[in-house]
Amino acid sequence: DVKVTQSSRYLVKRTGEKVFLECVQDMDHENMFWYRQDPGLGLRLIYFSYDVKMKEKGDIPEGYSVSREKKERFSLILESASTNQTSMYLCASVVAGGPFGETQYFGPGTRLLVL
């Protein structure tokens, strides 16, 4: 079974703190993604990565950065957390090279509350 794990299910942080969200997948997938999910807005793509040390901005990258030092691990970083970054964060991975909609496997999500 493909497994995507996220380091925390719930996090509470204070405004201005630096926050690290970690995601690990065990299927040797090339592509990894970070989304945030908010009521009424659905899932929105923050950043994604094709390969180690490569990153691409998604639709809403402002206030976030990412790191991909190893193929299996993709980290989302909030340099200075703000209350509007309170959200559910979802990591996903997919194998590259398929011509059509390869399955994206999602982690269980991290629910972040910024006070």
Added chain:
Amino acid sequence: TQLLEQSPQFLSIQEGENLTVYCNSSSVFSSLQWYRQEPGEGPVLLVTVVTGGEVKKLKRLTFQFGDARKDSSLHITAAQPGDTGLYLCAGAARGGADGLTFGKGTHLIIQP
């Protein structure tokens, strides 16, 4: 930016009834996926449709991809309380390599 309009946003029906959820766009997608998400969990893939006009069945769930690959529908026959959840459609532009464009989801409640 590609957009997917999903409707209805909320749906509450009685057990045994049928329902259809719609996913529409003005953009063409290489494929379209349907996910189901339980509270506090990540989305889980139900099906991927690739070919225009394609119909796929998963037990009581029937998925259809529009001929022009711009829209899709999910039909549930004889809904059961276990079908309750958030249903998401997601379109892939390049096989999903650049991420998926998600609809806002349909919150489905099946009442016993």
